[in-house]
Amino acid sequence: MMIIVVVCMTIALYAIAKIGYKKLPLPIFHPLLLSPILIIAVIIIFHVSANQYLIQAQPLTHMLGPATVAFAIPIYKHLAVVKKYIGIIVTSITIGSLVAIFSSLLLALMVHLNNNFLVSVLPRSVTTPIAMEVSKDIGGIPTLTTVFVILTGIIGGIIGPSVINGLSIKSPVAKGLALGMSAHGVGTNKAMEYGEQAATFSTLAMIFAASITMVWGKVLIPFIITYLG
Amino acid sequence: MKIITILLQIVFIHIFLFLGATVQTLFHLPIPASMIGLVLLFLALSLHIIKLEWVEKGGNWLLAELLLFFVPSAVGVVNYNEMFSLQGLTTVIIIGVSTFIVMATTAFIADRIYFYKERDVQ
Incomplete structure (x- = not known):
């Protein structure tokens, strides 16, 4: 259950960062900079530790494997x-x-x-x-x-x-x-x-x-x- | 429909990842399973064992959204207290300067050889 919430939250914030960067391509809006900052803000607000977040977000990190194969x-x-x-x-x-x-x-x-x-x-x-x-x-x-x-x-x-x-x-x-x-x-x-x-x-x-x-x-x-x- | 195609193809690409892991274990290779999987997928395509259409949509999606898969690791940076010190800040500056030098050198060399080669052809 937590996994789904964390994965969906990450995808949503990444999508927001991606759209923002397209509209206004400033370095600070780079998706790999902006989305982690947004996520860190969210997990602080909801009192989730970075480690708990990382465990739940594992399915996303896992996708680096098939993505490498796809090259x-x-x-x-x-x-x-x-x-x-x-x-x-x-x-x-x-x-x-x-x-x-x-x-x-x-x-x-x-x-x-x-x-x-x-x-x-x-x-x-x-x-x-x-x-x-x-x-x-x-x-x-x-x-x-x-x-x-x-x-x-x-x-x-x-x-x-x-x-x-x-x-x-x-x-x-x-x-x-x-x-x-x-x-x-x-x-x-x-x-x-x-x-x-x-x-x-x-x-x-x-x-x-x-x-x-x-x-x-x-x-x-x-x-x-x-x-x- | 398109989503289902992409999902099925990603599942299919996983087969090559698992084959890569198997090869790695069998031969005790110091190369990550995903890199071996890459070579195996390339061979399967080149030898016409599988068709490009079987993996293309899923593969393109994975590559297009690659940054998403780096996001959790980027969040994980907060776990490294060492990064939030003078030492950490210095390292970030070193990484920035070095990345700039590497990018500029590689671009410059590749561009020079490229135009030299192209002029040669004409």
């Missing part, structure tokens, strides 16, 4: 373009994934971030399940990494259009790759606004970034961490 569909539909641009995908994502790890690392070292945060922030650029795996591998705190992954998605979804316009990126290939590399599923969701081709490349970026980050997590990051002592 096979755009790839299958656009296989010809994928084959044509495989070189661009491999080059830009290999570099992008390294930039993700090293930029977080350098920034974290610059501000003397504590060790748990530093290690947990490194795999934040990829989709949640993979980021958690990598975090576990390199001695981070997987739950903390999940928080960083979500924050990355929210920030990426918000700044995405400005970065793309600011750099006057024209090709849907580059738009998609940049969004999928920097902001995983949330970026891919944003890429849909630039058309199906951008969405496909974003999906590919996300998958390839996840795979190669797993490799970095096994061979590169442990080496860096040992070196840093």
Whole structure:
């Protein structure tokens, strides 16, 4: 019973945020920022703890599994373009994934971030399940990494259009790759606004970034961490 | 009617998720079940074992509403007291700056190679 109430409440507030964002596309109205804020307000009013909410909302989180599987569909539909641009995908994502790890690392070292945060922030650029795996591998705190992954998605979804316009990126290939590399599923969701081709490349970026980050997590990051002592 | 089609297709997509979980357990793979499921669905489509129409509507709905499935995890951020400290705020800024750098670098590199390649073709 509680599950139905919580799931319906979440869907309703998400729908409101989505409509609001369509009418007035301000960063603060981004559905992944506005709907959690509305939900937090509601659960505070009704004296529900965040943990109780999370347990009841489990069916929604579960849907991330089949949604990840469904990413096979755009790839299958656009296989010809994928084959044509495989070189661009491999080059830009290999570099992008390294930039993700090293930029977080350098920034974290610059501000003397504590060790748990530093290690947990490194795999934040990829989709949640993979980021958690990598975090576990390199001695981070997987739950903390999940928080960083979500924050990355929210920030990426918000700044995405400005970065793309600011750099006057024209090709849907580059738009998609940049969004999928920097902001995983949330970026891919944003890429849909630039058309199906951008969405496909974003999906590919996300998958390839996840795979190669797993490799970095096994061979590169442990080496860096040992070196840093 | 359309809702029923979408629901049935989502149920069907779950089969690939469960197959993914089975493959993961059998071979002790360090890859999440959903990623293996993705590969299996892709193979099933490519080898014409299943038709695109069997999964397309449900799959498109899942992808279009993807943000909804992230919402509970975003609410869960309030559980991390560490986030509501100077350390947490600093981390948010680091994530913002790094995400910007990653997005800009990837976009720039991909765009350059793309136009280089296109010019080559002509």
